[in-house]
Amino acid sequence: MNRLLQVEGLVKTFGTTQAVKGIGFNIKEGRCTALLGPNGAGKTTTIRMLTGLLKPTEGKIEFQGLRPGEDQRSLLGYLPQSPAFHNWMSGMEYAVYAGKLCGLSAGEAKSRAKELLGRVGLADAANRKIGGYSGGMKQRLGLAQALIHRPRLLVMDEPVSALDPIGRREVLGILKELKEETTVLFSTHVLHDAEELCDDVVIIQSGQVALQGSLSQIQSDHRRPVIELKLEDKESSMEWARSFVERHQTDDAWRMIIEDAHLEDRTLRLTVLDMEKARQALTEELAKQRVGFVRLEAGYSSLEDLFMKVVGA
Amino acid sequence: MNAGKLLTLVQKEWLELLRSFKLIWVPLVFVVLGIMQPVTSYYMPVILEKAGNMPEGTVIEIPLPSGAQVLADTLSQFGVMGLLILALSFMGTVSGERNSGATSLVLVKPISFGTYIAAKWISMMTLTWGALLLGYAASWYYTWLLIEQVAFGPFLLSYILFGLWFTFILTGTLLFSTLLRSAAGAAFSSLGLAVLLSLLAGLMPKYLSWSPGSITGSAYQAVQSLEGFDALASFGWSIGITVLLIGAGLIGSAAMLRRSPALD
Known part of the structure; x- marks a missing residue:
């Protein structure tokens, strides 16, 4: 697949802090x-x-397919956080x-603007003053103006x-x-x-790439089976959970099937090595110890778990 | 610099001037200022008699000023009030857009920083020269009606010289507006520059006749007589230096904008 943009060793320093x-x-x-x-x-x-908009202190930003003398900004459409x-x-x-600022002719700019405003659902509000627009409408207008010159x-x-939630x-x-139509980068x-x-x-x-790759690849590489157990608000159940967190590391039988366990409020999260065995052993343990729980869920770790792990929070 | 894009930007500025009514009230203020000068000069004895609280029987005799004198006074009014109004209406021309974040949408489009500044400058100048022409012409017309006709040549020359002085100070407003975050700061810096230059040119006319500050003096002289005007040897210098400084101000503004196109 073609690389459209290549960024290398980008550094930006503000005063003494390196962002x-x-x-x-x-x-x-x-x-x-x-x-x-x-x-x-x-x-x-x-x-x-x-x-x-900001000059890098160091590093390279390279667009592929930029004709010599062509402004790289003509390939870009930009929508800031709050336009x-x-x-x-x-x-x-x-x-x-x-559209005209991007070099379209007056007629072309008009027809593109009409098309895009319709597409982002602003056809009815097109002739109203922007001052009266809601946040969601401004965001959608921001999209329309960013796409006006068909950026790469x-x-x-x-x-x-x-x-x-609605605007979102x-x-x-x-x-x-x-x-589906264009290359997109968003933060x-x-x-x-x-x-x-x-x-x-x-x-x-903190200013460095912690992990990158395709989403499916990352998910399959880092996906772990997880069991989540939400406990009843009763001292005996909590007592069991606390002892279980300590026990799973020392007890050999548990160590074989559970990689990590931690308790957050009333939710016990277990990252497991073998889902089959862990499910079996855990339900037996719960029955034996008469642990009251509200919810038991077996699944896979989400991107959020991975994210938390990567950013070290 | 691309002519089509420049025109688009200038049109946007004009539309903004129109929608904010600056295109209407700024020339109006100039016209009122321009009319007031000949009218008050002409009716001064009457005004003093009616409102001066003079004792009964006071005879007031004020010689009517010459038409040229009235026009020179009009220019000096414009130089204070007119310049204040223009500087205040343009003080946030770049900093306002930058503070609101509007520049970060415009300056990611493929336009050069110079084009953006040039568009601002052109729209400022159309309003400035237009308002000055209307106000000065109104003053000229009323002076003609009430006092005497002033020849067109001196009128035109003094208009051009005064316009150049306005252009110089307002280019300063534009430069300070790109340099500073605060709009008020831009207005006060450029007005301060105007006051300082006029003051210095007035205090040391011999040494500072080449400075832009002496242009206002030349304008007053020009309107009074074209014949005595050529005597000023340093006239060419002050014009040349002013034009150079205006150019430098524009280049400086574009460079400042390039350095920080948007906040954060």
């Missing part, structure tokens, strides 16, 4: 990539360097304005973080369609969105 410490990754044509990381990991800084428009313009005016790469910074559904729905700290939308993930932690 980004040598990040490198590739974005492949036609894939949707998520830049994951906790708040303050350097996601926004990295994205701003890609868009040219600010000119509130005195209407949505339609802004979209046309954005759509870059978004936390596209849905600031939205309410709307924008995610549009993104799902879009990723998020919401793992669920990443799992839902992307093909590749780059997890960054």
